[in-house]
Amino acid sequence: MPELPEVETIKNNLQEILPLRIKELELRREDILRSRDYALKELAGQSIEEVSRRGKYLILAVDNGLFLVFHLGMSGRLYIQEEELTLLEPHVHVIIHLDKPFKLLYQDARRFGGLWLLKDIDSFFSRLGKEPLSEEFSPRYLAQILKGRQTAIKNLLLNQSLISGLGNIYADEALFIAGIRPDRKADSLSLREIEGLCCGIKEVLAKSIKYRGTTFRDYRDGRRQPGEFQKHLQVYGRFNQACPTCGQPLKRSRIGGRSSHYCDKCQQ
DNA sequence: CGCTAGTCCTGTCTGC
């Protein structure tokens, strides 16, 4: 699914077309709306002035203080389509009709994603951990959240209440950059390894944003274009292929129910 | 509290 770099890319796409005046939000499947602090009708005639991201969530700020929050789950897409193009792809669950020659579509085959209509986003996002690209996300913070944890480091990187925005792809890539096996107990990392991991996380996320995210299958950006970072992945999805550093075939195993990709030789 | 396994969905790929 879209992880931090993919959601950031969509955010950047949408920022270029602001402001967006909403004519109507058409909800084509009720269960996509996860919770609601206000009625859909309140959105009519309002304008979206600001788009932001928190973890893997995309936040559209409406000018009367309301918020539209999307999470794209595994297969969600949020993209613009010309207004006169009435033919819809399957699984388009939300259409935001705009005062412009295009509309904003939310498409999600697996429906793990969803939409929240919120008045107070602070409490909604209070359960999320630090943003990995922020200055606050430091080796010191990482050391603090690893301390005493017996779970595999990979599991910890995916825990959104500790670090918000990392998913399976970038967790594997960051661990490879840092030379740390994904099944290492979190508590067993040295300070040096923690520093390397902190750098690795920031590095891989920043680079992926530069390449507009990773498209394995489903992901598309706000213009419905695939990303390019899949060409730069070093371990994810490369089971049995040569390690980019040492040439040995890469390994794959299951950690916390998720597939993990790593090099037996380069990661300790 | 920490952690694991199961669950929600559909689409795609693999192997028989």
Added chain:
DNA sequence: TGCAGACAGGACTAGC
């Protein structure tokens, strides 16, 4: 070609 089963980028929960 058909079909069953595994698997997929996430996150919540029940239960130990």
